[in-house]
Amino acid sequence: xxxxxxxxxxxxxxxxxxxxxxxxxxxxxxxxxxxxxxxxxxxxxxxxxxxxxxxxxxxxxxxxxxxxxxxxxxxxxxxxxxxxxxxxxxxxxxxxxxxxxxxxxxxxxxxxxxxxxxxxxxxxxxxxxxxxxxxxxxxxxxxxxxxxxxxxxxxxxxxxxxxxxxxxxxxxxxxxxxxxxxxxxxxxxxxxxxxxxxxxxxxxxxxxxxxxxxxxxxxxxxxxxxxxxxxxxxxxxxxxxxxxxxxxxxxxxxx
Numbered sequence: 001x002x003x004x005x006x007x008x009x010x011x012x013x014x015x016x017x018x019x020x021x022x023x024x025x026x027x028x029x030x031x032x033x034x035x036x037x038x039x040x041x042x043x044x045x046x047x048x049x050x051x052x053x054x055x056x057x058x059x060x061x062x063x064x065x066x067x068x069x070x071x072x073x074x075x076x077x078x079x080x081x082x083x084x085x086x087x088x089x090x091x092x093x094x095x096x097x098x099x100x101x102x103x104x105x106x107x108x109x110x111x112x113x114x115x116x117x118x119x120x121x122x123x124x125x126x127x128x129x130x131x132x133x134x135x136x137x138x139x140x141x142x143x144x145x146x147x148x149x150x151x152x153x154x155x156x157x158x159x160x161x162x163x164x165x166x167x168x169x170x171x172x173x174x175x176x177x178x179x180x181x182x183x184x185x186x187x188x189x190x191x192x193x194x195x196x197x198x199x200x201x202x203x204x205x206x207x208x209x210x211x212x213x214x215x216x217x218x219x220x221x222x223x224x225x226x227x228x229x230x231x232x233x234x235x236x237x238x239x240x241x242x243x244x245x246x247x248x249x250x251x252x253x254x255x
Contacts, residue, residue: 074234074248078255081233082221085213086134092159092166093124094132100232100249102131105138105218107226108147109177114170115239116227122242135166136214138226143180148211150184153201154193164191 084103088096104120106113124131139145147169155162168187169176176183188198201207218228221235229236229245232252236244 074251077234078251081252081255082230082235083233084134084136084217084221084230090134090136090155092133092135092155092163093120095129096132098130098132100127100131101134101230102245103134103136103230105136105214105223105226105228107138107140107144108151108169109144109173110140110226111173112239113227114173116229117166117170119239119242119245123245126242136218137211138215138218138223138228139211140226143177145211146181147176147184149202149207150188150198152207152210153198153204154188154191156201157193157197161191161193165193 086101086103102120102123104116106116120133124133135151137145137148139148151162151165151169154165165187168190169184172183172187179186185195189195221230223235223237225237227239229240231245231248234248234252236248
């Protein structure tokens with residue numbers, strides 16, 4: 001705040017110098033505007049001399065705009081919740097009848113998604129039996145698409161195996177960039193997946209269609225990056241802290 005007051009004071013001083021007056025109280029808003037418009041070089045020199053302060057002001061403005069947009073979006077979604085497709089066979093964690101529904105749109109090779117996965121674990125641990133998590137996909141490249149297919153194929157064999165695979169993939173992102181599908185097969189074996197069934201299911205058109213449907217659904221909601229979540233109909237974008245999820249849960253309970 002002190003920086004902004006200093007900037008405003010300096011701009012006023014520039015206006016006084018341009019107008020040749022000694023008392024700031026003699027300057028009207030229109031006079032100051034005209035002085036600055038008539039002396040753009042002076043203004044530009046001033047801006048060049050205070051890059052850090054100007055950057056701080058711009059950054060503050062961007063943050064304020066983002067917060068205003070988030071508030072507006074949240075209020076709209078509280079009034080009219082988003083309605084993703086809920087398929088109980090895709091529940092990764094939590095009971096089917098849990099009062100809190102979280103749909104996660106993710107990419108197995110996104111580092112922010114790995115961070116978000118840890119937050120989901122913390123949320124599920126903090127609210128045992130109260131939340132259910134459905135994991136959907138927004139793969140950014142072929143490698144993450146292959147990982148998504150392996151996950152969905154393993155989910156057919158049970159959520160416990162799928163959750164272990166989910167944890168292992170996020171923990172092994174760097175290694176998987178090198179080992180690729182061979183690495184995914186190794187992780188699948190570690191969770192005791194039926195490898196013959198997995199090999200057949202990964203190639204199935206139903207799983208490919210599921211990934212396409214996830215991507216289409218997320219784009220339909222206007223989501224552009226991963227991870228993105230829908231918590232009881234309200235979206236959260238990015239690897240948000242646990243407190244943000246708790247705030248949305250609190251707000252949706254009042255609805």
